[in-house]
Amino acid sequence: MKNRLKVLRAERDWTQADLANKLDVSRQTINSIEKDKYDPSLPLAFKIARLFEQPIESIFIEKEA
Amino acid sequence: MSELTASTSQQKQMKKSVTFVASTFIWIALMTFIDKGILYGWFTSDLQINLLIAFDTMLGIVVIFMFIKLLKAMDELQRKIQFDALAFSMGATIVSSITYSLLTTAQIVKDSETSDIILIMTVCYMASVIYGQVKYR
Incomplete structure:
Protein backbone atom coordinates (compact mmCIF):
# COMPACT_ATOMS: atom_id res chain seq x y z
CA MET A 1 0.00 0.00 0.00
CA LYS A 2 1.33 3.43 -0.95
CA ASN A 3 0.41 6.60 0.91
CA ARG A 4 0.66 10.39 0.75
CA LEU A 5 1.38 10.88 4.43
CA LYS A 6 4.78 12.52 3.94
CA VAL A 7 3.37 15.02 1.41
CA LEU A 8 0.38 15.89 3.60
CA ARG A 9 2.61 16.29 6.63
CA ALA A 10 5.07 18.49 4.72
CA GLU A 11 2.22 20.71 3.46
CA ARG A 12 1.34 21.48 7.08
CA ASP A 13 4.97 21.90 8.08
CA TRP A 14 4.68 19.21 10.74
CA THR A 15 7.55 17.04 11.89
CA GLN A 16 7.13 13.28 12.27
CA ALA A 17 7.08 13.81 16.02
CA ASP A 18 4.27 16.41 15.70
CA LEU A 19 2.16 14.00 13.66
CA ALA A 20 2.95 11.12 16.01
CA ASN A 21 1.74 13.20 18.97
CA LYS A 22 -1.46 14.20 17.16
CA LEU A 23 -2.20 10.55 16.31
CA ASP A 24 -1.06 9.17 19.69
CA VAL A 25 1.50 6.79 18.15
CA SER A 26 5.30 6.66 18.16
CA ARG A 27 7.46 8.60 15.69
CA GLN A 28 8.79 5.22 14.57
CA THR A 29 5.26 4.28 13.43
CA ILE A 30 4.91 7.46 11.35
CA ASN A 31 8.33 6.89 9.77
CA SER A 32 7.50 3.26 8.92
CA ILE A 33 4.15 4.22 7.35
CA GLU A 34 5.77 7.00 5.30
CA LYS A 35 8.43 4.61 4.02
CA ASP A 36 5.77 1.99 3.11
CA LYS A 37 7.34 -0.47 5.54
CA TYR A 38 4.19 -0.75 7.60
CA ASP A 39 0.49 -0.51 6.73
CA PRO A 40 -1.52 1.09 9.54
CA SER A 41 -4.57 -0.57 11.08
CA LEU A 42 -8.01 0.54 9.89
CA PRO A 43 -8.68 2.64 13.05
CA LEU A 44 -5.35 4.46 12.62
CA ALA A 45 -5.98 4.98 8.89
CA PHE A 46 -9.36 6.55 9.73
CA LYS A 47 -7.72 8.73 12.39
CA ILE A 48 -5.19 9.95 9.79
CA ALA A 49 -7.97 10.66 7.30
CA ARG A 50 -9.93 12.64 9.93
CA LEU A 51 -6.84 14.63 10.93
CA PHE A 52 -6.07 15.64 7.34
CA GLU A 53 -9.81 16.05 6.52
CA GLN A 54 -9.49 13.90 3.42
CA PRO A 55 -11.11 10.65 2.30
CA ILE A 56 -9.13 7.59 3.34
CA GLU A 57 -8.69 6.43 -0.29
CA SER A 58 -7.02 9.72 -1.25
CA ILE A 59 -4.33 9.16 1.38
CA PHE A 60 -3.81 5.40 1.03
CA ILE A 61 -3.50 4.01 -2.47
CA GLU A 62 -3.61 0.30 -3.13
CA LYS A 63 -0.71 -0.98 -5.23
CA GLU A 64 -1.72 -2.46 -8.58
CA ALA A 65 -1.53 -6.29 -8.53
CA MET B 1 -5.17 19.26 23.71
CA ASP B 75 1.20 1.60 19.92
CA GLU B 76 0.33 -0.76 17.05
CA LEU B 77 3.80 -0.97 15.47
CA GLN B 78 5.49 -1.71 18.80
CA ARG B 79 2.86 -4.38 19.46
CA LYS B 80 3.54 -5.94 16.04
CA ILE B 81 7.29 -6.05 16.81
CA GLN B 82 6.55 -7.74 20.16
CA PHE B 83 4.10 -10.27 18.65
CA ASP B 84 6.57 -11.16 15.86
CA ALA B 85 9.29 -11.64 18.50
CA LEU B 86 7.02 -13.80 20.67
CA ALA B 87 6.00 -15.93 17.67
CA PHE B 88 9.63 -16.37 16.60
CA SER B 89 10.88 -17.23 20.09
CA MET B 90 8.02 -19.69 20.68
CA GLY B 91 8.67 -21.43 17.32
CA ALA B 92 12.42 -21.54 17.87
CA THR B 93 11.92 -22.93 21.40
CA ILE B 94 9.58 -25.70 20.21
CA VAL B 95 11.89 -26.71 17.34
CA SER B 96 15.05 -26.61 19.47
CA SER B 97 13.35 -28.51 22.35
CA ILE B 98 12.28 -31.31 20.00
CA THR B 99 15.73 -31.44 18.40
CA TYR B 100 17.35 -31.47 21.86
CA SER B 101 14.99 -34.22 22.99
CA LEU B 102 15.80 -36.36 19.92
CA LEU B 103 19.52 -35.84 20.45
CA THR B 104 19.11 -36.86 24.09
CA THR B 105 17.17 -40.00 23.09
CA ALA B 106 19.92 -40.83 20.58
CA GLN B 107 22.41 -40.26 23.45
CA ILE B 108 24.34 -37.76 21.36
CA VAL B 109 23.95 -35.09 24.07
CA LYS B 110 23.47 -35.43 27.82
CA ASP B 111 20.09 -34.78 29.54
CA SER B 112 18.47 -31.53 28.51
CA GLU B 113 18.18 -28.74 31.07
CA THR B 114 15.20 -26.38 31.45
CA SER B 115 17.61 -23.44 31.76
CA ASP B 116 18.92 -24.15 28.24
CA ILE B 117 15.40 -23.86 26.81
CA ILE B 118 14.78 -20.59 28.71
CA LEU B 119 18.11 -19.29 27.41
CA ILE B 120 17.21 -20.17 23.80
CA MET B 121 13.80 -18.51 24.23
CA THR B 122 15.29 -15.34 25.73
CA VAL B 123 18.04 -15.02 23.10
CA CYS B 124 15.54 -15.55 20.23
CA TYR B 125 13.09 -13.06 21.74
CA MET B 126 15.75 -10.38 22.29
CA ALA B 127 17.26 -10.91 18.82
CA SER B 128 13.83 -10.66 17.21
CA VAL B 129 12.90 -7.47 19.11
CA ILE B 130 16.22 -5.86 18.06
CA TYR B 131 15.63 -6.99 14.45
CA GLY B 132 12.14 -5.46 14.53
CA GLN B 133 13.38 -2.19 16.02
CA VAL B 134 16.08 -1.91 13.32
CA LYS B 135 13.67 -2.91 10.52
CA TYR B 136 11.05 -0.31 11.48
CA ARG B 137 13.31 2.43 12.85
Whole structure:
Protein backbone atom coordinates (compact mmCIF):
# COMPACT_ATOMS: atom_id res chain seq x y z
CA MET A 1 0.00 0.00 0.00
CA LYS A 2 1.33 3.43 -0.95
CA ASN A 3 0.41 6.60 0.91
CA ARG A 4 0.66 10.39 0.75
CA LEU A 5 1.38 10.88 4.43
CA LYS A 6 4.78 12.52 3.94
CA VAL A 7 3.37 15.02 1.41
CA LEU A 8 0.38 15.89 3.60
CA ARG A 9 2.61 16.29 6.63
CA ALA A 10 5.07 18.49 4.72
CA GLU A 11 2.22 20.71 3.46
CA ARG A 12 1.34 21.48 7.08
CA ASP A 13 4.97 21.90 8.08
CA TRP A 14 4.68 19.21 10.74
CA THR A 15 7.55 17.04 11.89
CA GLN A 16 7.13 13.28 12.27
CA ALA A 17 7.08 13.81 16.02
CA ASP A 18 4.27 16.41 15.70
CA LEU A 19 2.16 14.00 13.66
CA ALA A 20 2.95 11.12 16.01
CA ASN A 21 1.74 13.20 18.97
CA LYS A 22 -1.46 14.20 17.16
CA LEU A 23 -2.20 10.55 16.31
CA ASP A 24 -1.06 9.17 19.69
CA VAL A 25 1.50 6.79 18.15
CA SER A 26 5.30 6.66 18.16
CA ARG A 27 7.46 8.60 15.69
CA GLN A 28 8.79 5.22 14.57
CA THR A 29 5.26 4.28 13.43
CA ILE A 30 4.91 7.46 11.35
CA ASN A 31 8.33 6.89 9.77
CA SER A 32 7.50 3.26 8.92
CA ILE A 33 4.15 4.22 7.35
CA GLU A 34 5.77 7.00 5.30
CA LYS A 35 8.43 4.61 4.02
CA ASP A 36 5.77 1.99 3.11
CA LYS A 37 7.34 -0.47 5.54
CA TYR A 38 4.19 -0.75 7.60
CA ASP A 39 0.49 -0.51 6.73
CA PRO A 40 -1.52 1.09 9.54
CA SER A 41 -4.57 -0.57 11.08
CA LEU A 42 -8.01 0.54 9.89
CA PRO A 43 -8.68 2.64 13.05
CA LEU A 44 -5.35 4.46 12.62
CA ALA A 45 -5.98 4.98 8.89
CA PHE A 46 -9.36 6.55 9.73
CA LYS A 47 -7.72 8.73 12.39
CA ILE A 48 -5.19 9.95 9.79
CA ALA A 49 -7.97 10.66 7.30
CA ARG A 50 -9.93 12.64 9.93
CA LEU A 51 -6.84 14.63 10.93
CA PHE A 52 -6.07 15.64 7.34
CA GLU A 53 -9.81 16.05 6.52
CA GLN A 54 -9.49 13.90 3.42
CA PRO A 55 -11.11 10.65 2.30
CA ILE A 56 -9.13 7.59 3.34
CA GLU A 57 -8.69 6.43 -0.29
CA SER A 58 -7.02 9.72 -1.25
CA ILE A 59 -4.33 9.16 1.38
CA PHE A 60 -3.81 5.40 1.03
CA ILE A 61 -3.50 4.01 -2.47
CA GLU A 62 -3.61 0.30 -3.13
CA LYS A 63 -0.71 -0.98 -5.23
CA GLU A 64 -1.72 -2.46 -8.58
CA ALA A 65 -1.53 -6.29 -8.53
CA MET B 1 -5.17 19.26 23.71
CA SER B 2 -4.56 16.14 21.56
CA GLU B 3 -0.79 16.66 21.93
CA LEU B 4 -1.26 16.76 25.68
CA THR B 5 -3.24 13.49 25.56
CA ALA B 6 -0.58 11.88 23.36
CA SER B 7 2.30 12.81 25.60
CA THR B 8 0.34 11.60 28.63
CA SER B 9 -0.29 8.20 27.01
CA GLN B 10 3.38 7.91 26.03
CA GLN B 11 4.34 8.76 29.60
CA LYS B 12 1.96 6.06 30.82
CA GLN B 13 3.59 3.54 28.46
CA MET B 14 7.03 4.53 29.72
CA LYS B 15 5.86 4.17 33.33
CA LYS B 16 4.47 0.70 32.60
CA SER B 17 7.73 -0.30 30.87
CA VAL B 18 9.81 0.80 33.85
CA THR B 19 7.49 -0.99 36.31
CA PHE B 20 7.58 -4.15 34.17
CA VAL B 21 11.39 -4.17 33.93
CA ALA B 22 11.73 -3.51 37.68
CA SER B 23 9.27 -6.31 38.58
CA THR B 24 10.99 -8.74 36.22
CA PHE B 25 14.34 -7.87 37.78
CA ILE B 26 12.98 -8.44 41.33
CA TRP B 27 11.41 -11.75 40.25
CA ILE B 28 14.66 -13.02 38.68
CA ALA B 29 16.77 -11.75 41.60
CA LEU B 30 14.52 -13.53 44.11
CA MET B 31 14.58 -16.70 41.99
CA THR B 32 18.40 -16.62 41.95
CA PHE B 33 18.48 -15.93 45.71
CA ILE B 34 16.22 -18.95 46.40
CA ASP B 35 18.24 -21.18 44.07
CA LYS B 36 21.58 -20.23 45.64
CA GLY B 37 20.03 -20.33 49.13
CA ILE B 38 18.93 -23.92 48.66
CA LEU B 39 22.29 -24.86 47.13
CA TYR B 40 24.37 -23.30 49.93
CA GLY B 41 21.97 -24.05 52.79
CA TRP B 42 21.08 -20.46 53.71
CA PHE B 43 17.56 -21.41 54.83
CA THR B 44 16.79 -22.94 58.23
CA SER B 45 13.54 -24.76 57.36
CA ASP B 46 11.54 -26.24 54.49
CA LEU B 47 8.67 -23.90 55.36
CA GLN B 48 10.89 -20.89 54.66
CA ILE B 49 11.85 -22.35 51.26
CA ASN B 50 8.23 -23.22 50.37
CA LEU B 51 6.99 -19.74 51.29
CA LEU B 52 9.72 -18.07 49.24
CA ILE B 53 9.01 -20.32 46.22
CA ALA B 54 5.26 -19.59 46.52
CA PHE B 55 5.93 -15.86 46.74
CA ASP B 56 8.30 -15.97 43.74
CA THR B 57 5.72 -17.92 41.70
CA MET B 58 3.03 -15.36 42.55
CA LEU B 59 5.41 -12.57 41.58
CA GLY B 60 6.02 -14.40 38.27
CA ILE B 61 2.27 -14.51 37.60
CA VAL B 62 2.03 -10.76 38.35
CA VAL B 63 4.86 -10.17 35.84
CA ILE B 64 2.87 -12.08 33.16
CA PHE B 65 -0.16 -9.80 33.63
CA MET B 66 2.08 -6.73 33.69
CA PHE B 67 3.53 -7.79 30.33
CA ILE B 68 0.01 -8.16 28.88
CA LYS B 69 -0.86 -4.66 30.20
CA LEU B 70 2.35 -3.30 28.72
CA LEU B 71 1.51 -4.83 25.31
CA LYS B 72 -1.93 -3.20 25.44
CA ALA B 73 -0.38 0.19 26.24
CA MET B 74 1.99 0.02 23.26
CA ASP B 75 1.20 1.60 19.92
CA GLU B 76 0.33 -0.76 17.05
CA LEU B 77 3.80 -0.97 15.47
CA GLN B 78 5.49 -1.71 18.80
CA ARG B 79 2.86 -4.38 19.46
CA LYS B 80 3.54 -5.94 16.04
CA ILE B 81 7.29 -6.05 16.81
CA GLN B 82 6.55 -7.74 20.16
CA PHE B 83 4.10 -10.27 18.65
CA ASP B 84 6.57 -11.16 15.86
CA ALA B 85 9.29 -11.64 18.50
CA LEU B 86 7.02 -13.80 20.67
CA ALA B 87 6.00 -15.93 17.67
CA PHE B 88 9.63 -16.37 16.60
CA SER B 89 10.88 -17.23 20.09
CA MET B 90 8.02 -19.69 20.68
CA GLY B 91 8.67 -21.43 17.32
CA ALA B 92 12.42 -21.54 17.87
CA THR B 93 11.92 -22.93 21.40
CA ILE B 94 9.58 -25.70 20.21
CA VAL B 95 11.89 -26.71 17.34
CA SER B 96 15.05 -26.61 19.47
CA SER B 97 13.35 -28.51 22.35
CA ILE B 98 12.28 -31.31 20.00
CA THR B 99 15.73 -31.44 18.40
CA TYR B 100 17.35 -31.47 21.86
CA SER B 101 14.99 -34.22 22.99
CA LEU B 102 15.80 -36.36 19.92
CA LEU B 103 19.52 -35.84 20.45
CA THR B 104 19.11 -36.86 24.09
CA THR B 105 17.17 -40.00 23.09
CA ALA B 106 19.92 -40.83 20.58
CA GLN B 107 22.41 -40.26 23.45
CA ILE B 108 24.34 -37.76 21.36
CA VAL B 109 23.95 -35.09 24.07
CA LYS B 110 23.47 -35.43 27.82
CA ASP B 111 20.09 -34.78 29.54
CA SER B 112 18.47 -31.53 28.51
CA GLU B 113 18.18 -28.74 31.07
CA THR B 114 15.20 -26.38 31.45
CA SER B 115 17.61 -23.44 31.76
CA ASP B 116 18.92 -24.15 28.24
CA ILE B 117 15.40 -23.86 26.81
CA ILE B 118 14.78 -20.59 28.71
CA LEU B 119 18.11 -19.29 27.41
CA ILE B 120 17.21 -20.17 23.80
CA MET B 121 13.80 -18.51 24.23
CA THR B 122 15.29 -15.34 25.73
CA VAL B 123 18.04 -15.02 23.10
CA CYS B 124 15.54 -15.55 20.23
CA TYR B 125 13.09 -13.06 21.74
CA MET B 126 15.75 -10.38 22.29
CA ALA B 127 17.26 -10.91 18.82
CA SER B 128 13.83 -10.66 17.21
CA VAL B 129 12.90 -7.47 19.11
CA ILE B 130 16.22 -5.86 18.06
CA TYR B 131 15.63 -6.99 14.45
CA GLY B 132 12.14 -5.46 14.53
CA GLN B 133 13.38 -2.19 16.02
CA VAL B 134 16.08 -1.91 13.32
CA LYS B 135 13.67 -2.91 10.52
CA TYR B 136 11.05 -0.31 11.48
CA ARG B 137 13.31 2.43 12.85
